[in-house]
Amino acid sequence: MNYKIGEAAERLEVSVATLRFYEQKGLARPLRSAGGTRYYNEEGLDRLRVILDLAHLELPLDALAELAGIRAEHTSGDSASRAVENHLAALEVELVEKQKRLRAMLADLRLARQRLTGCHNCPKRPTRENCAGCAVADDLLATRVMCLVWD
Numbered sequence: 001m002n003y004k005i006g007e008a009a010e011r012l013e014v015s016v017a018t019l020r021f022y023e024q025k026g027l028a029r030p031l032r033s034a035g036g037t038r039y040y041n042e043e044g045l046d047r048l049r050v051i052l053d054l055a056h057l058e059l060p061l062d063a064l065a066e067l068a069g070i071r072a073e074h075t076s077g078d079s080a081s082r083a084v085e086n087h088l089a090a091l092e093v094e095l096v097e098k099q100k101r102l103r104a105m106l107a108d109l110r111l112a113r114q115r116l117t118g119c120h121n122c123p124k125r126p127t128r129e130n131c132a133g134c135a136v137a138d139d140l141l142a143t144r145v146m147c148l149v150w151d
Helices: 005-012 016-024 042-056 061-074 079-119 135-140
Strands: 038-041
Touching: 005 016, 005 038, 005 042, 005 061, 016 038, 016 042, 038 042, 042 061, 061 079
Parallel strands: none
Antiparallel strands: none
């Protein structure tokens, strides 16, 4: 089945501008009618879903565009597959680093939530002044996320 750009955007839960932007970057490759209307088939939607997933992981769009264009730049499966493998390895390194940061933040959030239970049933207004000297407040401030919460 073919979908006009607006229908494709709706199915992917993105804006038409996003699809046009991805097309400009060389990531999306819509089909065109004789009149120039953009169409996406299921394969095109699948490609866009992968792009959106990788973009949500904050991988650089330029790196994704390079990856998307590798096969067209090579004359043999050998050279293309080696180039794709190198690009995938670089993306893997980046994702592993993001995963480490995500795990650290998740551990920090869990610790903060655990320590916050010490504030349950506290009648004081939660300000630095009112909480000065409180062991729970001191423990909370040892977590990174609570630096955002305290004024």
